[in-house]
Amino acid sequence: MSAASIAGAAFLDDPAFRKVIAAIEQDGDRARVVGGAVRNTLIGEPVDDVDIATTATPDVVAARVAAAGLKAVPTGIDHGTVTVVAVHRAFEVTTLRSDVETDGRRAVVAFSRDWDGDARRRDFTMNAVYADADGTLHDSVGGVADALSGRVRFIGDPRQRIEEDYLRILRFFRFHARYGRGEPDPDGLAAVISLGEGLDRLSRERVGAEIRKLVTAGGAAPALAIMDEAGLLDRILPGGGKVERLAAAVALAARHGLSLGLEPRLAALAVKREGLMAALRLSGQEARRVETIVSWCGEFSVGMDASAVRLAVIRAGNEVAVAALILVAAETGIEPPADLLRLAGEFRPPKSPVTAARLIAEGYKPGPALGAELRRREAAWIAAGCPADLPPGD
Known part of the structure; x- marks a missing residue:
């Protein structure tokens, strides 16, 4: 596998994946894998999900996969996404897009056939590398080099990318904690700190989902330390x-x-x-x-x-x-x-021999005294090392 190709990646030979690609690529339309599957393959990490970008519009995608006997679910039709289910596997298929309007939380998009334009609206370079079904890579933003070197870098102007969606502040730290090496990219870091107030505009649901991923990443503590020093954690926790x-x-x-x-x-x-x-x-x-x-x-x-x-x-x-x-x-x-x-x-x-039934058989009546004796017996049983049984009264 070279930096120009991921030929040999296991997901490329997956029959389910091949069925989806074959269904979409008709009448001049193209379909390419993008995002995490490409990035993780490049750096030797496991691939969980395979996302596909295409020139075909959502309605065309849905019609073609249905004609091929596959299931199409309109999970994000306004943003161009159709989830295609093939051989019990789900693939998110999204039409190439350009942003018409953004407000820091969501975007209004227009469908496109411009691969480079689609790449330049994404967040980080390592997430904007595309792969044909044969593994050939398409990288117009330097994402391959950044993925291999562990550099989490915004595409284009970091401030512009963040102002399109302030969740990218948290994603910057999360991706650095997961994939980064060394110090964070200085331009990106300066931008996320200067625009930290944008976190206040995000829903708690989106923040919570991102923080869950961040705190469980391998490099969570160093990334969170930078956030704490910059005052960003005070806006979240x-x-x-x-x-x-x-x-x-x-x-x-x-x-x-x-x-x-x-x-x-x-x-x-x-x-x-x-x-x-x-x-x-x-x-x-x-x-x-x-x-x-x-x-x-x-x-x-x-x-x-x-x-x-x-x-x-x-x-x-x-x-x-x-x-x-x-x-x-x-x-x-x-x-x-x-x-x-x-x-x-x-x-x-082992199963505790201390039960209410046993104590009732010994003459205890249901009530507070029974509960207190249950707790006392259980404590004695645990202190004794949890033996299989205890004599009456112990």
Whole structure:
């Protein structure tokens, strides 16, 4: 594979992909892969989605794929996008476009047949490289070189690109955290900082979706540190962020061969965790998980031993127990013993012999006293190492 071609990429030989391309490329229309599939192939990263750009208009795309026995779903018809389903796989097919009007959040577009014009309306050079079905690359903006060198660079004037859609401020940091190497592109960095007020115009849903991807990227902590220094995190998170705590947690987890998911990272980053749900439009499940992790951080701050860890696993699960141990260590600078981290990750508790039915059989009546005894017995069972049974009264 050379810088002029990605011939040999697995997705190019995918029968589903070939069916879609064959259906679209009729009567002089062309179809090319663009974006993440090309970028990731160039740098040796896995390819998840294959997006296709074409000169054919959405109605023509829909008619042609339907005639070929494929399913067309008008997922973004106003912006030229038709999702085509072939052999149970989905491909986003978008007509070449030019921007007629932008307001910093969304664009009104006109369909086009100009490949270079379509490339120049995109965000970053590494996302604007096109590939024919045979792997031949088309790069009018220097995206191949930037992808290979790990340089996240805006196409054309960074300020103009950002003012078209202020979400590109967050995308700049997210892409640098995921694909960048070294320091961020200075022109891009200066532009995103100077236009930071544009973040206030974005919906919380769009911000939340982008932050989820950013905080879980490999280079999240350095990118977030730059955002914090520039005052951008204060516009996104209530009270700003504690990047040092997140960096310490990620580093500690890596030293032990562990990884942290979204909720532990948010719990580590947030200063005012109670405002996260609204700020990032977290789901109820995500918000509850953050709160559970924070709650167990409090428990471990008071006392941390094998019994406490087993209780955390029983009540909240292995991942929460591991995350809480790591976050307490990140906050205090005192690492938990390796055996406790191992217990938090590997402990699989047997079914508890402590049940309400057992206590009722012993003579307890339903009510507060039964609940209190259940909690006491469970604590004793956990302290004893979770044996298969306990004698009556223990």
